[in-house]
Amino acid sequence: METKQVQRVSEDADVLRADSLAREIFSEVANKWALLIINVLGTRTLRFTELRNEVDGISHKMLTQTLRGLERDGVVHRTVYATVPPRVDYRLTEAGEALRETVNGMCAWTRRYLDEIEAARRRFAARERDAEQ
Amino acid sequence: METKQVQRVSEDADVLRADSLAREIFSEVANKWALLIINVLGTRTLRFTELRNEVDGISHKMLTQTLRGLERDGVVHRTVYATVPPRVDYRLTEAGEALRETVNGMCAWTRRYLDEIEAARRRFAARERDAEQ
DNA sequence: CGGGATCCTGTCTGATACTG
DNA sequence: CAGTATCAGACAGGATCCCG
DSSP: OOSTTSSSGGGGGOOTSTTSSSHHHHHHSSSHHHHHHHHHHHTOOEEEEHHHHHHHTTHHHHHHHHHHHHHTTSSEEEEOOOOOEEEEEEOHHHHHHHHHHHHHHHHHHHHHTTTHHHHHHHHHHHHHHHHOO | SSSSSSSOOOGGGOTTTTTTTHHHHHHHHHHHHHHHHHHHHOOOEEEHHHHHHSSOOOHHHHHHHHHHHHHTTTSSEEEEOSSSSOOEEEEEEEEEHHHHHHHHHHHHHHHTTTTHHHHHHHHHHHHHHHOOO
């Protein structure tokens, strides 16, 4: 067994396998709050409250909870200053910044196709109305 | 008012605003099932059952539900053949393919940082154990 | 085969209150 | 200021049954 951990078992790395590690990580990251936080952090370092203000609509609880998950996965780095009142800084790790590239892409996509999507929705609604009766 | 709808009101296009259209669309797309479906579709055309087999772990219900949402937003195109038994094909629209680019990035990211994330998790768990008592 | 409808469970989420 | 705990409602998600 020479190539012990050199090449990871492919099953673990396949996002499409329900029980793979890749799927687990993907599921944790692929939700709006995590992605918005990553997007907002960017290359900056933000405090908890700043983050809360930037990601409009997120609750105190979801912010801590999501940050904890991202910290656990090494996507964000958390720095605690032993001051009073306490101060906690959040910034992306290298992995986080890499992920941010694609997240930016998603945000840009949303802006880019906003009008087309709105139009598609109208067409869909119209077709639905025709369909019934 | 000459520039009536030429430039969309910026608030609608800002993913960070809780009540914006952009946020609404972003939230609909930024979830694991939607992203996995988009990733699987790629440039191919797949039938319902094929899709179900490819996206391991998705339930019949979530697949239809998510597909309906994506169809509504004009991300996937649905073709129904009036045969018996019925045949329904799904493929990405242009908007869908554009989104897929970034989704692929996320999948690639997961594979790329799999080991680092696993290590980060171990460190996090270790720190947690130290912390208590 | 594709999909709608229903029921039921668990997780997500927000509001509120409390600690260091 | 940052974070935890708790409670209650909303919603995601699975299982099952029935229809064209």
